[in-house]
Amino acid sequence: MSAEEEYDVLVIGSGMGGGAMAARLSDHGLRVVCLEQGYWFDSGKDYAHGLNTWELEKLRGWSYNPNDRQLPEDYPIGGRIKPHLYNAVGGSTNAYGGHWPRYKPVDFRKGTEHGLEGTIDWPISYEDLAPFYDINDAEMGVSGVPGDPAYPPRPGAPRDPTTRPGKLGLKLSRGFDALGWHWWPSDNAIITTGREGRLPCNECGACLSGCPRGSLGGVHVAYWPRALRNGVDLRTGARVEKIDVEKGRATGAVYIDIATGQRHRVKARMVVVAASGIGTPRLLLMSSQRGFPDGLANGNGLVGRHLMHHSYANCDVWFDEPIEGYKGSFGAPFYSQEFYDTDPANPFVNGFTMQVGRSYGAAFTATGSHTREPIAWGPGHRRRFDEDFGNQLLVYVLAEDLPVASNRVLLDDSITDSSGLPGVRVEFQAHRNDIDLTNYGVSRLEEVAAAAGASRVRSTGAQDLQPGWHLMGTARMGNTPEDSTTNKWNQTWEVPNLFVVDGSSLTTGAAVNPTPTIGALAVRAAEYIAQNGGAITAQTVTPANADAPELDHRKVITHV
Ligand SMILES: Cc1cc2nc3c(=O)[nH]c(=O)nc-3n(C[C@H](O)[C@H](O)[C@H](O)COP(=O)(O)OP(=O)(O)OC[C@H]3O[C@@H](n4cnc5c(N)ncnc54)[C@H](O)[C@@H]3O)c2cc1C
Numbered sequence: 001m002s003a004e005e006e007y008d009v010l011v012i013g014s015g016m017g018g019g020a021m022a023a024r025l026s027d028h029g030l031r032v033v034c035l036e037q038g039y040w041f042d043s044g045k046d047y048a049h050g051l052n053t054w055e056l057e058k059l060r061g062w063s064y065n066p067n068d069r070q071l072p073e074d075y076p077i078g079g080r081i082k083p084h085l086y087n088a089v090g091g092s093t094n095a096y097g098g099h100w101p102r103y104k105p106v107d108f109r110k111g112t113e114h115g116l117e118g119t120i121d122w123p124i125s126y127e128d129l130a131p132f133y134d135i136n137d138a139e140m141g142v143s144g145v146p147g148d149p150a151y152p153p154r155p156g157a158p159r160d161p162t163t164r165p166g167k168l169g170l171k172l173s174r175g176f177d178a179l180g181w182h183w184w185p186s187d188n189a190i191i192t193t194g195r196e197g198r199l200p201c202n203e204c205g206a207c208l209s210g211c212p213r214g215s216l217g218g219v220h221v222a223y224w225p226r227a228l229r230n231g232v233d234l235r236t237g238a239r240v241e242k243i244d245v246e247k248g249r250a251t252g253a254v255y256i257d258i259a260t261g262q263r264h265r266v267k268a269r270m271v272v273v274a275a276s277g278i279g280t281p282r283l284l285l286m287s288s289q290r291g292f293p294d295g296l297a298n299g300n301g302l303v304g305r306h307l308m309h310h311s312y313a314n315c316d317v318w319f320d321e322p323i324e325g326y327k328g329s330f331g332a333p334f335y336s337q338e339f340y341d342t343d344p345a346n347p348f349v350n351g352f353t354m355q356v357g358r359s360y361g362a363a364f365t366a367t368g369s370h371t372r373e374p375i376a377w378g379p380g381h382r383r384r385f386d387e388d389f390g391n392q393l394l395v396y397v398l399a400e401d402l403p404v405a406s407n408r409v410l411l412d413d414s415i416t417d418s419s420g421l422p423g424v425r426v427e428f429q430a431h432r433n434d435i436d437l438t439n440y441g442v443s444r445l446e447e448v449a450a451a452a453g454a455s456r457v458r459s460t461g462a463q464d465l466q467p468g469w470h471l472m473g474t475a476r477m478g479n480t481p482e483d484s485t486t487n488k489w490n491q492t493w494e495v496p497n498l499f500v501v502d503g504s505s506l507t508t509g510a511a512v513n514p515t516p517t518i519g520a521l522a523v524r525a526a527e528y529i530a531q532n533g534g535a536i537t538a539q540t541v542t543p544a545n546a547d548a549p550e551l552d553h554r555k556v557i558t559h560v
Pocket of ligand 1: 275
């Protein structure tokens, strides 16, 4: 094992949390090393985007599920989840939808609102995070239409002109108008005007197969070029096995070079874990050592618990006329938050967003569209195909799921990655509240589809074994060392110079996609570390949240 110089900050993982953290810290002149178990994708060559078989690759080598891909840099995830994530520079933003909604003020107060199961209030408010949403949005590049009445005003968040809603968006929006329900063009992390090194979206629609133009705001195109110019030492194929702790302080980590199997040690004054809602609890649990017998920062046993990944129902909606469902960027043309808030008249809490999306191409239609019911081969196939293709759109009913303590990520020695390290097992049981809420959402979608004149709706309904697009809550931020893993600065209660900055730190899941919030939290935590690094490294005992220095907003870097 080779020993080396000491960095200011070690960041583990290069996705939304890690990439934003590394870039922003290096803007402040800190010496940063980032260990990423995956590699760079060559956007021109590697992405399935350019292949004739791009739609079918979603089910094979470009499956969102690492258990299907089984690349050396992936790790096995067993149990009750269909995990969706990428292990690569830029993490899971390599080939994603880019839907970019923020949390709303109410989302930070769900403990007070209902407190069901393990629900607690966030230790911060929407207003605390708003300036950092603005900064992260500017970094990633966001298109949309300002003025959505469902949100507080956002004067500090300029947007590119929105992606075009297309025939399908206009068609369904008439149903919302007829019922008087809220709808608004979505924010998407998709640029519609060019910027350095990135071309504007050409609306080809294959976002989820990776974007070779750089229009889709992946962290690898939005943050990493600058981070590298700033001198961040990004090491790929570097799988962290264990975070080192000495005398109560993190001192670095041991990683395995996936290609050679050799172990190396990196030393740093501060460590940031940004390995995703599954990768982070895995690493903290693998880092058990003297003083931390049950895993790092896990004295209260909460690491891995409260897993949320949203309660989802996919709904295919057909019309009797062509609506060019396959055309345009995948990012949602619009969404409705008519049913976002808890309605006391319902026998369940929380709410949902209806997110309107597109279908893909011919192969995807033939193999079952978003509800995965293939058009049977043989007589009648062609007729059914003609009825389905181009006449269809997608609506996700995306419902908030409760943070249930028994929904959790555990280490599993019986399944190992290519370096011989344990995989994980997920225990997950959808809560009755979330199933009822989601099925209620499907009924509302059927209502609005009928109002728009749709001929057919097919829905997955609320599934018990759901797709894990959004991995959240497994090292959550909270108010006391008893109720959470980190304080309001993403700083672990137990190890003061260890931070968790990724999906696992989200206290509740809200009813929106999580990545803008992960990025905003990362920017905020980076500013905190940059301004308070000396004080943080001097702390040797559990940090007292109340004594933690506040951010000086005058010092926050706002230019990008
Ligand atoms: C197909 C798909 C579509 C999606 N669509 C949307 C969308 O439209 N909108 C939205 O908001 N979100 C979407 N998401 C979710 C979004 O991608 C994630 O919320 C976001 O990337 C999570 O950020 P993160 O920092 O938590 O983790 P990631 O971005 O996943 O980054 C974690 C990184 O850590 C690395 N890592 C893990 N363990 C180790 C280790 N031991 N050593 C070294 N490195 C390690 C991983 O390789 C990975 O690169 C989508 C996801 C997928 C897969």
